[in-house]
Amino acid sequence: MSEQPAVQSLKVVDAFDLDDELRSILKPGEMVKDPQGRRHRLPRYFYEVTDRETATDIRLTQHFGLNEFIFVDLKEHPRLQGFPRYVPCAVRILAFYLKQFRTAAGASVHIAVNGGYRSPTHKLTTGAANPHLWGTAADVYRIGSNILKTKEAIDKYNEIAEDVSDEIQVFPYGHVTGTTADDHVHFDIGYITLIPRQINEDRMEQPQESRPRFAFEDRRKKERRALPEGVAADEKDD
Amino acid sequence: MVANARHAEEEKLPVPPAKDSVAASEISLYRNVLTIRKEHGLENLGISFYDAETTIQWAYNGDHYFHAASTMKLAVLLGVMRQVERGELTLDSPVHVRNRFTSIVNREPFMLDLGRDADPNVYGHLGKTLSVRELAYWMITLSSNLATNLLVDVIGIDTIQYALDELEIDGVRILRGVEDQAAFEAGLNNEVTANGLLKLLRLVADGRAYSQSASDEMLKIMLDQQLRSGIPAGLPKAARVAHKTGNISTVHHDAGIVYLEGRKPYVLVILTQFAAETGRGTAVAEVSRDIFNTIAGTTA
Numbered sequence: 386m387s388e389q390p391a392v393q394s395l396k397v398v399d400a401f402d403l404d405d406e407l408r409s410i411l412k413p414g415e416m417v418k419d420p421q422g423r424r425h426r427l428p429r430y431f432y433e434v435t436d437r438e439t440a441t442d443i444r445l446t447q448h449f450g451l452n453e454f455i456f457v458d459l460k461e462h463p464r465l466q467g468f469p470r471y472v473p474c475a476v477r478i479l480a481f482y483l484k485q486f487r488t489a490a491g492a493s494v495h496i497a498v499n500g501g502y503r504s505p506t507h508k509l510t511t512g513a514a515n516p517h518l519w520g521t522a523a524d525v526y527r528i529g530s531n532i533l534k535t536k537e538a539i540d541k542y543n544e545i546a547e548d549v550s551d552e553i554q555v556f557p558y559g560h561v562t563g564t565t566a567d568d569h570v571h572f573d574i575g576y577i578t579l580i581p582r583q584i585n586e587d588r589m590e591q592p593q594e595s596r597p598r599f600a601f602e603d604r605r606k607k608e609r610r611a612l613p614e615g616v617a618a619d620e621k622d623d
Numbered sequence: 624m625v626a627n628a629r630h631a632e633e634e635k636l637p638v639p640p641a642k643d644s645v646a647a648s649e650i651s652l653y654r655n656v657l658t659i660r661k662e663h664g665l666e667n668l669g670i671s672f673y674d675a676e677t678t679i680q681w682a683y684n685g686d687h688y689f690h691a692a693s694t695m696k697l698a699v700l701l702g703v704m705r706q707v708e709r710g711e712l713t714l715d716s717p718v719h720v721r722n723r724f725t726s727i728v729n730r731e732p733f734m735l736d737l738g739r740d741a742d743p744n745v746y747g748h749l750g751k752t753l754s755v756r757e758l759a760y761w762m763i764t765l766s767s768n769l770a771t772n773l774l775v776d777v778i779g780i781d782t783i784q785y786a787l788d789e790l791e792i793d794g795v796r797i798l799r800g801v802e803d804q805a806a807f808e809a810g811l812n813n814e815v816t817a818n819g820l821l822k823l824l825r826l827v828a829d830g831r832a833y834s835q836s837a838s839d840e841m842l843k844i845m846l847d848q849q850l851r852s853g854i855p856a857g858l859p860k861a862a863r864v865a866h867k868t869g870n871i872s873t874v875h876h877d878a879g880i881v882y883l884e885g886r887k888p889y890v891l892v893i894l895t896q897f898a899a900e901t902g903r904g905t906a907v908a909e910v911s912r913d914i915f916n917t918i919a920g921t922t923a
Contacts, residue, residue, distance in 0.1 A: 458752050459716040459777065466717070497750045498719035526721070526750035534722065534734065559732070566732035568723045 390443050392451065392477055395432040397581045400471070410462045411471060412505045417514040425514045425576045427505065428473035430584060436468045445480035448487055448494075454479070454501035454520065460508035461499070472502045473520035474579040482574050483523060485549045490542060492529030497569055500524030514576065522573035534568050542570045645679055648917045655913045656683050663906040666873075669894040671817035672914055673825055675887035679918075682818055686794065689894045691813035692869030693766045694876050697823055698797045698813075699774050700844070701790070702783035703759055704837040712778065714759070714840070717752035720745060724772050726805040727780070727798060735768055735802050742767035763867055764847045772800040790826060790833075794819020817892040820878040824890045827865075828880045845879070853877030854891060857911030872900040877907050881915075889918055 400413030413429040432451075434440050440452040454476050457466060465471070487494045502520040503510055509517075516522035525542070526533055533539050536558040543555040556571040580586065660668045669689060671682040706712035722734045737746045742765040745753065753761075753770075755777065762770040775783070783797045794816035799806050806812070826832040827841050845865035848855075854877045855864045866879025878892040891914055893907045 456752075457717075458719040459712070459755075460719070495750060497721065498717070498752050532749055566723050566734050568721055568734070 390439075392432065392443055392445055395434065395439070395443065397474060397583065398431050398433045398471070399584070400429050400431055403471075406464060407471070410464055410504050410506050415505075417505070417512075417518070419514040419576075423514075425519075426578070428475065428519055428578045430474045430578070430580055431471040432474060432476070434468065434470040434472065440468075440470065445477055446484040449480045449483055451476075453496045454523070456496070456498050456501065457503070457507070458498050462504055462506045465504050465507075474581055475577045476502060476520035478577055478579060479521045479523060479574055482550060482553060483572070486546050486553070486572065489545050489549050490528050492531075493527075494525050495527040497524045497526035500526065500569065516573035516575060519576050519578065521575060521577050522571065524569040524571055526569045528570075532568075533570055536567075539567055539570055546570065546572050645677075648920055649681060652681065652913060652917045653683065656910060659906055659909050659913070663895070663904055663909075664897065665895050665906060666898040667894075667896040668906075668910075669817035670892065670910060670914075671821040672889060672891040673821060674889040674918055675828065676889070677918075682821075685818040685821075686816050687894075688794075688796075688814040688816055689876065689896055690871065690874050691795070691797075691815040692871045692874050692876055693768075693771075693801070694815055694820060694867055694869035694878050694894075695795075695797055695801075695813040696762050696766065696771050697820065697867050697878065698783050698787060698795050699771055699778075700759055700763060700841055701823065701832060702778050702786045703755060703774055704833055704841060705786040705789070706778050706782065707755075707840075708833040708837050712755060714754065714756035716755050718755060718758055718773055718777055720748040720751055720753055720769070720773065722746070722749060722769060724776065724800060724803070726803050727811065728803070728805040728809050731805060733803065733805070735772065737769065742770070745769045745773075760844050760847070763844045764849050766850060766868065768801045772802075775800040787823075790823075792819055792822045792826070795823060815876075815894070817894050820892040820894075821890055824878060824880055824892070828888055828890055842880070848879075853907040854879045854881065854893065854911040856905070856908035857913075858915050859883075862915075873897045875904065875907055877911070889914075 400408060400411045412427050415427050416424045417427060418424055434451065434455065440455060441450060443451040445451055455470050455472050459466065483494060499509055500523055503517040505518055528542055531538060533542065539558045546553050546555045552574050554573050554575065559567045560571060656668065656670060667687060667689065669684040669687045671685040673680045707714055722737065723732055726733055742761050744765065745761050745767045746769050758770040758774050761767040762774060780797065780799060787795050787797065796814045798811050798813055827838045830838040832838040832841060842865050845867060846863060848864065848866050850868045853868050854866055855862065858864065858881065861884060863882040864879045866877055869876035874896045876894045880888050880890050882888045891911065893910045895906050
C-alpha cells in the first residue's frame with residue numbers, strides 16, 4: 386500500500402504573491418472586525434492545493450482529509466470553487482483538535498459543505514470576522530451515523546467538544562438565528578494564523594520585491610497612474 | 624393543382640363545418656366537467672387547455688386562484704433556467720444540501736419534515752452537495768420539497784416572481800418555498816390559476832421559455848415525471864406527458880404537455896379543490912380522459 390502524501394508536501398504560498406483577483410478574494414493581511422468590534426488580521430500564508438486528487442489524497446490526520454476542509458458550493462467565489470484552491474496553513478491545527486474531538490466522541494466526525502475554510506468573499510461571510518476565514522473552524526453535521534438536527538444531539542456534542550480543550554469554542558443550539566432550528570455543531574479554535582517554518586519573516590516588512598502588499602494598494606497605485614498630468618490626487622478626489 | 628384542391632373542398636361540403644364540431648365538443652365537455660365536479664364533490668375546479676394541432680383553447684374557471692401546492696415547482700424551474708440563461712448560474716454548480724430554511728414571515732428558521740418528503744435521493748445527501756441540475760430533476764420528477772427549498776434559496780424568491788413577470792405569465796404568484804408553516808398560518812401561500820400555468824407550459828412547449836435550449840432542458844426533466852396518477856392516468860399508455868402534479872390535503876392538481884403520436888402536443892392544466900381532506904381520487908384523471916376524448920373527436 387502506497388503511503389499517502391502529507392500536508393508538508395504542499396506548496397506554501399504568500400498570498401501577497403498571488404494574482405490581483407486572488408488577492409482581492411483572499412484579502413491577505415487585511416484587518417476585519419469580529420461581532421464584538423475586535424480587529425483581527427486575516428491569514429497571509431496558504432497551502433496551494435493544485436487539483437482535486439491532491440485534495441482527496443492528503444490527510445491532515447489519519448481520519449481527516451484535506452478535501453473536507455475545502456469542500457464548498459456555489460456560495461464560494463467561483464475562482465475558489467475550482468483549482469488551484471487555497472487554504473490557510475492553520476487548518477492543520479484545527480485538524481489536530483478535531484482528532485481529539487473525534488476520539489472523545491467515539492465516532493467519525495463529518496464536516497459539512499461550506500463548513501471548513503471560507504474565503505472573505507464567500508456568501509456566508511457576513512463581513513464580520515469569524516474563524517472560518519482563518520481555516521480554524523468546522524461545522525460538523527454528522528457524527529457517526531447521527532445527523533445533527535436536534536437540540537439534544539447538538540448540546541451533547543458541544544459539551545464533549547468543550548471538555549476536549551479550553552481552546553475550543555462551540556456555539557449553542559440555534560446560534561445563527563438564536564432560536565429553533567440548527568443542523569450542525571460549530572467548532573472553532575479562534576483566530577490562529579500559522580507561519581510555516583520555511584517562511585522568512587523579513588518579507589513581512591519588504592514583501593514581493595517592492596510590489597504592493599495589498600490589493601487596494603495596487604488599485605491606488607494604478608489610479609494614481611491614471612490621473613491626467615498636472616492633476617494632484619487630492620484634486621481628483623474632489 | 625389548384626382546381627383539384629377546390630374540387631376536394633367542394634366534396635367535403637356535406638360534412639358539418641369544424642366550427643360547429645368544436646362548439647358541440649365544447650358543450651359536451653362542459654357537461655362532462657360539471658358531472659365530474661358533482662360526482663367527486665369538488666369545491667372548486669379549474670381547467671385550461673390549448674391544443675397546438677387544432678389551436679383550440681378552452682377553459683373552465685380558468686382565472687380562479689387555487690393553492691399552488693407543488694405546481695409552484697414549475698415556476699421555480701423557470702426561475703432556475705432564467706439564471707442559467709443569464710449566465711448567473713450553471714446547471715453543474717454544486718449546492719450544499721442542508722435542511723434549514725428561513726420563514727418569509729418572521730425570519731425564523733424552520734426544517735422540513737423529511738419523513739414526509741418522498742425523495743431520499745436528496746435528503747440522502749445531507750451535508751454534501753448536489754448539482755443544480757440534480758436538484759431540479761428531483762424537485763420535478765419526485766416533487767422533492769427539500770430540493771425545491773434549496774433551489775429557492777439559490778436563486779431567491781424574487782427571481783422566480785421576476786421570471787414570471789418578465790414572461791408575462793399572469794396567474795402564478797410565488798411568495799415562498801414549501802412547508803413554511805408560519806407563512807401558511809399567516810395566509811401567505813403560493814397561488815396559481817389554470818390559465819396562468821397554461822401560459823407557462825405553452826412557453827415551454829413552444830421553446831419560448833427564455834430559449835429553445837432552456838425549454839428543452841425543462842421538458843426533458845418534466846417528461847421523466849414519476850408521479851403519474853393525474854393527467855397520464857386518463858390517457859392511452861403510448862402518450863408521453865411532461866407534467867408536474869401538486870397535492871396537499873385539499874387540493875389535487877396536474878399541469879402538463881401531452882404528446883401523442885402523429886400530432887402536435889396539447890397543454891392541459893387541471894386544478895381541483897375539495898372541501899375537506901381527501902385522497903387523491905380520480906377527478907384529475909377523469910377530466911384528462913374527457914379532454915383526450917374531445918381532442919381525439921375533433922381531430923378524427
